[in-house]
Amino acid sequence: MGRVGDERRLRVVVVGAGFGGLQLARALAGAPLEVLLVDRQNYHLFTPLLYQVASSLLNPSDIAFPVRAMFRDAPNVRYRQAEVTAVDLERRRLELGGGERLEYDYLVLATGSTTNYFGNASIEARALGLKNLPEALELRNHSLACLEAASHEPDAAERARLMTTVIVGGGPTGVEYAGALSELMALVLDGEYPIPRALGRIVLVEAQERLLAAFRPELGRYTEERLAAMGVEVKLGVRVTEAHDDHVLLSDGTRVESRTLVWSAGVRAADVEEPLPVPHARGGRLEVDAYLRVGGFAHAFAIGDLAGARDDGKELPMLSAPAMQQGRFVARYLRDVAAGRDPERRGPYRYQDKGIMAVIGRNAAVAELGGMTFTGFVGWAVWLLVHIYFLIGFRNRLAVLWTWWWNYVRRDRPVRIISSSPPPRLLEQERLRALVVSDTGPRSLRSATPPREP
Ligand SMILES: Cc1cc2nc3c(=O)[nH]c(=O)nc-3n(C[C@H](O)[C@H](O)[C@H](O)COP(=O)(O)OP(=O)(O)OC[C@H]3O[C@@H](n4cnc5c(N)ncnc54)[C@H](O)[C@@H]3O)c2cc1C
Incomplete structure (x- = not known):
């Protein structure tokens, strides 16, 4: 050696x-x-904005950057997929x-x-994840396909199921997706779909007694209030115990009729x-x-x-x-x-905690930075600046800034595209699957209800 x-x-x-x-x-x-x-994978993924791909705001290429491009001028660094x-x-x-x-x-x-599904096979088989790009796209396709199906579903109970999303996990990912989904629903249900706004139900389930457990308690309470004002039903101290194709069972005995279960409760x-x-x-x-x-x-x-x-x-x-x-x-x-120097001369690794933050929606975020806490518009502005700063690539920064500005001014979520990712899981109905163009995506289906042959 x-x-x-x-x-x-x-x-x-x-x-x-x-x-x-x-x-x-x-x-x-x-x-x-x-x-x-x-x-x-041949790209670096900026996970903090993944929920914005899942909720039809950003394009995948806005938050993913090709690895090879980053080392174009570094001949001593090679990449291998x-x-x-x-x-x-x-x-x-x-x-x-x-x-x-x-x-x-x-x-x-x-x-x-x-x-981490903590060994719950029914959840693992049916829940949609939000951990990588294929999962974010699958979730986007699934929720948009549910909207399309609900728009002409004759059965009222089934329409309600299609319009109900259960999100598990009240950490930053669950909170951010719940807020973004609520904004998406508010936008499209007021004008594009013949579905009453009240039917778009979002249930956020958290096993602990508060949201954002890693943050100060007052920030968790603020988040809960803001989400409630946006129409999100927050259920604290409750776990999802079983997932089925058309409903979810909670530990307090509640049965939620839903075709969409999003899992952000553990890694x-x-x-x-x-x-x-x-x-x-x-x-x-x-x-x-x-x-x-x-x-x-x-x-x-x-x-x-x-x-x-x-x-x-x-x-x-x-x-x-x-x-x-x-x-x-x-x-x-x-x-x-x-260089032949003693590698331990600087001493062991020490962590410099710069703070944590989560965004809830338009003009609303929570941040803990350098001993200070921020909420509301200031927290939101801080969140925006930090994320733009850490995003890789000038083009990506520009694209994200432009989209955010467009969304802020026009309240638009431009990427409402059902693409060719895998067909929506949970949806065993033919008419829903027919809405998805093809199933050539990279992920395998883990649904307990495998798609039937046409
Ligand atoms: C939806 C979401 C939102 C998040 N939001 C925030 C946030 O706002 N702020 C924050 O600080 N953190 C956030 N995180 C957490 C943050 O993404 C992780 O802490 C961070 O990515 C960890 O960096 P890492 O280098 O350890 O792993 P990763 O960034 O996950 O990178 C691991 C890499 O290893 C590759 N890989 C894995 N196994 C193999 C293998 N066997 N062979 C080859 N390649 C492999 C993967 O493809 C991946 O590219 C979020 C995470 C998620 C999922």
Whole structure:
């Protein structure tokens, strides 16, 4: 294996081009290291705005950026589209889907997290997720197809079912999607569809006694009030226990007639297919030492959602900020290794908490920044600026700003397109499936009710 002074440069393999892996690779651009960035998708996804794709405001290309384009001017960083299926930490090599093996000198695992259904098979089979681009598109297609079907559905009970969305999880994703969906409904039901506004029902279910549990209690209460004013039914201290094709059962015994269940209630770390034989922390995260190294191996790191990193004994949240900071930390470590300096000279990783925020809707957001809290229009303006700042790519920033301005002035949600993503799950009716152009999308259907042959 290469050392400093060898002719061959050290080879760093980074798995995952999300927030952590991308920051790391960018910080290693121009370093005397060979960097290979492996990701199964060829784009970096800006997840904080994913709900705006699902709610017909933004286009997928506004929040996704091709990885190769980012490293056009960095000859020492290469990209490879592949799924990593196994890692051999002893032999320092990893396996790709298809069986090919890659050797490394240093490995950084940044595979993020995946949806956690907490073992509830009925929910896993029927719920729509909001974790990646195909899921956001599937949700957009599904809700638009429900509207189309409801517009000519003769049966009143079925029309109500089609018009009811149950969202599980009162964290930022659930809150943001609930607010955005309510704005979409207000727009299209007042003019485009012959459906009374009151029929568009959005039920937000949260197991804890408050929304936005990671925020200060008063911000959770503010969010609840704002959502209620927007027509969202907030149910606190309640869990979804069972999901069926046409209804959802709640832990308080309520039965909600609905054809749309959106799950944003939990995530767990995304290990590779063959889980690493190292200690795991809560939520399947890999235990790491103070320098983010995994399982006592000096040449392997884990960062971001995958890493169970701690600061002052407190486990860090699954957010983009720790992932990006950890990416930069490991990049400095590796630059030191390449330069023959002691990589531990700067001391262990420390998290700098810059704050948290969530948007509820037009002129309404909550933010905790530097010990201060913001709500209403100010919170909303802060949220806007921060998200534009962190969005990657000038074109994307411009496109998102333009769309936001257009939406603000015209109250328009321009991407009301039922595209060729997978047909809507949950919808076993022929007429609903017929509304979707084709089913050539990348995700497989997991519905308990498989589509019938035409
Ligand atoms: C809808 C949504 C909204 C969010 N909103 C916010 C927000 O407002 N603010 C905030 O701070 N955080 C937010 N988050 C959380 C944030 O997205 C994560 O904390 C962050 O993405 C973690 O970064 P990461 O680098 O660990 O993983 P990710 O960014 O998830 O990247 C992981 C990458 O690894 C790739 N990958 C995974 N497994 C493999 C494999 N086996 N082989 C090859 N490639 C693989 C994936 O394709 C992906 O590109 C949100 C998340 C979601 C889903």
